[in-house]
Amino acid sequence: MAALIHVDDQERADAYTMLVSADAPAYAELGSREQVFARMLFFTLWDDAGGFASYDEGFKHLRQYPYVCSEIQQIVAMGAAASKRASKALGMHYASVPLFSHATYRREEILAALEYGSLELGKNVKHREGVAWCPKTKTDAFFVTLSKDEANHSATTMYRDYALSPDLFHWESQNATSPTSPTGKRYLDSSGHGSHVLLFTRDTAEDETGLTLPYTCLGRVDYVQHKGEKPIAITWKLHRPMPADVFADAAAVAQ
Known part of the structure; x- marks a missing residue:
């Protein structure tokens, strides 16, 4: 339940x-x-x-x-x-794909909707990384936990992800990703690759009872600029400004 x-x-x-x-x-x-x-x-x-x-x-x-x-x-x-x-x-x-911006989903729902896994493909949706490439729907799904803690994140996965404004988001790729890698090129030129990026965020991984928390779908985002590599720091522009409560949480972690 x-x-x-x-x-x-x-x-x-x-x-x-x-x-x-x-x-x-x-x-x-x-x-x-x-x-x-x-x-x-x-x-x-x-x-x-x-x-x-x-x-x-x-x-x-x-x-x-x-x-x-x-x-x-x-x-x-x-x-x-x-x-x-x-x-x-x-x-x-x-x-x-019946996903909606500003609605709330578990990771399993998102990956099933984007056909990351299915019984037809012989692949389940068990997945724990912060990014998932879903080739069937040509989608990069980003799963962001805003308030990271050392218990659930190693030193190499404490990425700085935060809101710059209600419609701009600073996000860091995985440490192995460079701008010249196939994944990095897709992130920086999704339109040229015919792909799309969807952003999903949650404040923390668990609530006070230990229950795994779902993500808010912030919807599609477009590339604005980037700097660095391994990880790449990318600024994304949301198609729809994030809800006020999500922005408050996402901006707070920038401090």
């Missing part, structure tokens, strides 16, 4: 509610967006695929526990109703 309390957009809440219903259609009978939501929910519950050979097998197992399904439906309904942010689609390139 704790893995679903962050759901805060109505379309996702409705899709998850449908998917855990006793009369939900088979995966092959779902529409394209519904299939993406099915992958998002499946990998939220089983990031290593849970040993299931198909999405239907996993959801069939889940539906054997109607009280669990009912609680999932109640939790996502409450989360969507309580949301105070206006989520927006990410643009035409992501027309079939």
Whole structure:
């Protein structure tokens, strides 16, 4: 249940509610967006695929526990109703990807939506690094924890990531990345490579109870300038200014 309390957009809440219903259609009978939501929910519950050979097998197992399904439906309904942010689609390139700027997601949902992993690919979405290249959707997903602590980050991963303004963000690449490497070239010229960059942030990795926290989708970003290498310090411009509370947290860490 704790893995679903962050759901805060109505379309996702409705899709998850449908998917855990006793009369939900088979995966092959779902529409394209519904299939993406099915992958998002499946990998939220089983990031290593849970040993299931198909999405239907996993959801069939889940539906054997109607009280669990009912609680999932109640939790996502409450989360969507309580949301105070206006989520927006990410643009035409992501027309079939139901991720929204300013909505909140677990890493597993994001990677499933961007087809980093899927049962069809024979690859799960277990991933712990701060960057993920998703070739199926030609997307670099950046996962930023703003307030880093030594318990969860080594000396080589204490990157300086912070907001310069509501629509400008300073970000550092991984230490092995140089401007002349294939990854560095893609970051610095995403339009020339036909790729896109999505930025996701959270204040801390865990809350006071030890629960892993989800990320806020800040949406698409465009390259502005860079300096240095290994890591590369890049300034990104957001297509949509970040929410005020996220900006407050992201600006505070620059001090």
